[in-house]
Amino acid sequence: MQTYESEREAVEQLKEARQRMGAELAKVVIGQEEVIEQLIVAVLAGGHCLLTGAPGLAKTLLIKSLSQLFHLKFQRIQFTPDLMPADITGTEILQQTDHERTMTFVRGPIFANMILADEINRTPPKTQAALLEAMQEHHVTAAGISHALSEPFFVFATQNPIEMEGTYPLPEAQLDRFMFNIWVGYLSEDDEVAAVRQTTTTDTEPIEPLFAGDDLVRFHSVVRRVPIAEDVVRYAVRIAAASRPGPDNPLDFVNEWVTWGAGLRASQYMVLGGKARALLYGRAHVTFEDIRALAHPVLRHRVLINYRAEAEGVTTDNLIDRLLKSVKESGK
Structure with missing residues (x-):
């Protein structure tokens, strides 16, 4: 140990x-x-x-x-x-x-x-x-x-x-x-x-x-022990959940452009990557900015846009940009 x-x-x-x-x-x-x-x-x-x-x-x-x-x-x-x-x-x-x-x-x-x-x-x-x-x-x-x-x-x-x-x-x-x-x-x-x-x-x-x-191998263990506030974890979860189309999603552009949204691994990897990024920047805690900085590489291959989005020239990265503007840190 x-x-x-x-x-x-x-x-x-x-x-x-x-x-x-x-x-x-x-x-x-x-x-x-x-x-x-x-x-x-x-x-x-x-x-x-x-x-x-x-x-x-x-x-x-x-x-x-x-x-x-x-x-x-x-x-x-x-x-x-x-x-x-x-x-x-x-x-x-x-x-x-x-x-x-x-x-x-x-x-x-x-x-x-x-x-x-x-x-x-x-x-x-x-x-x-x-x-x-x-x-x-x-x-x-x-x-x-x-x-x-x-x-x-x-x-x-x-x-x-x-x-x-x-x-x-x-x-x-x-x-x-x-x-x-x-x-x-x-x-x-x-x-x-x-x-x-x-x-x-x-x-x-x-x-x-x-x-x-x-x-x-030692770093992997240390990364997982980096503390993270519940609000930051919830922020990552809300970003992933907001990418999923459905009747409970209030974001019209997601329902219009997305066929399939991100699953649980997206939240997990935003949090785990955020912990590693925090250490890389000399911090012992994860910030909202760490989550935002990694949202694109985490979500890019997990959000499937439909033909309508492609016809309108909307890319997956464009969609993630709008998600980050729409999902608030406080959840309100």
């Missing part, structure tokens, strides 16, 4: 390391400060992430750099239409010894700390399900035998929002297992100039690891 001193030490470590983490990642990734913050919050909270963005926006480089920052074993899996579940989890093979033949389990690439599932929507549902089961249970099963995955364990999956032909979009129930859906957009002109300069020279600095896997 951790002592009070060790918890306080972990809080101080995070507070002092916030700027250093950004500086280390800036060695290889230009801009994307909001994306980086959301990724670090997810890592500290122990959550999986879905990254959505056009090709060439350094999503792979960002996740690999994150694994180096936390000194985690990294594995990239390119998802293709012919990828089979055993290609991810591993399989049993027959081995001949001097005296007998035995079945031996050969571990697949999922046996790492940080998995990048590249273009997860390009592989059939059966293979997607194998990965998502591992995300939920933190183990895989082969020939009836369960094999535990390394801890800590994270899955960062990417989706390409264009070229949707020949893809297998994740169902809403499977999307719900991701803590955040992080939108990776284009850089500003100045950041793009800096990125071009940096990536067309030989001057590259290696990322210095600041933590180890054991530190992250």
Whole structure:
């Protein structure tokens, strides 16, 4: 059991390391400060992430750099239409010894700390399900035998929002297992100039690891013990509930534009992410602003807008903006 001193030490470590983490990642990734913050919050909270963005926006480089920052074993899996579940989890093979033949389990690439599932929507549902089961249970099963995955364990999956032909979009129930859906957009002109300069020279600095896997396991426990006021929890719950259409919802725009709203996990992840963000900013309590700051990545893949919204040019992010303006902190 951790002592009070060790918890306080972990809080101080995070507070002092916030700027250093950004500086280390800036060695290889230009801009994307909001994306980086959301990724670090997810890592500290122990959550999986879905990254959505056009090709060439350094999503792979960002996740690999994150694994180096936390000194985690990294594995990239390119998802293709012919990828089979055993290609991810591993399989049993027959081995001949001097005296007998035995079945031996050969571990697949999922046996790492940080998995990048590249273009997860390009592989059939059966293979997607194998990965998502591992995300939920933190183990895989082969020939009836369960094999535990390394801890800590994270899955960062990417989706390409264009070229949707020949893809297998994740169902809403499977999307719900991701803590955040992080939108990776284009850089500003100045950041793009800096990125071009940096990536067309030989001057590259290696990322210095600041933590180890054991530190992250400790942080996960500390994050969950961060206190949060009931009013802040209720605020997160009301935001999620307000996204659900129905006769009891007074928000006309939700009833008009939303087919399906966010469930319980949305509230849970806003609160858990809020606790991690509070520690990252050196606070020992969660604020309303922490909840608002994480509402978009938490709700983005949990709120399903209808054809009417799309016809009127309304995006999910537009809808979340209106939710945050409509739901008051006091509940009145």
